[in-house]
Amino acid sequence: MKSITTFDIQYAHRFYGFAGEARYLHGHTGRLTIEVEDSLETGVNMVFPCNEIRKTAWSVLRNFDHALVLREDDPLLPVVLDVYGKEGIRDGSPTNTNRGPAFRTPLATAYPDCRLVVTKETLTVEGMIKIVYDLLKDRLNIVKLTFTSGDNAASQCYRTTRSIPRCPRCGIALDARGCCPKCGFCRNGKEA
Helix, strand or coil: EEEEEEEEEEEEEEECCCHCCCCCCCCEEEEEEEEECCEEEECCCECHHHHHHHHHHHHHHHHHHCCEEEECCHHHHHHHHHHHHEEECCCCCCCCCCCCCEEEEECEEEEEHHEEEEECCCCCHHHHHHHHHHHHCCCCCCEEEEECCCEECCCCCCCCCCCCCCCCCCCCCCCCCCCCCCCCCCCCCCCC
């Protein structure tokens, strides 16, 4: 069975080197749908609480929200960083509150203080799916991702062969000790 959640991400980007209109800096509202599959957790009668899917995903993906996403070889990148430095916002500001932890993967690097994500490839809807899966594949049993941005959409299905141990009280993933970080339940019978 699947649990499915959807949320929106506001971002700006451009297709550096592209021959069409998308080579201009522009913004989008992207809609990401994450489908997670596993057995029903009998104590709570669900696969995975959708609000917990959202929290797990958002903890990393919030770096894309209201961010500028540029390819690593885009000549705008050093200019933007220079301007941010001159404005005193390159290393963050008190109003920059919607940021997740910095990350670096082979596909993308997040600079939360700058509200900037630098990608290896042009950020298309297909590229976003590749990045999202790479960031979340070890945290959720993702079987399908769909990303829609403007008139563009892409979807990718994945196979999952594992089951993530979940709390019988609230349904979220247990930590490495077998304990629930939300309610304190532990498989060994001792509360966390």
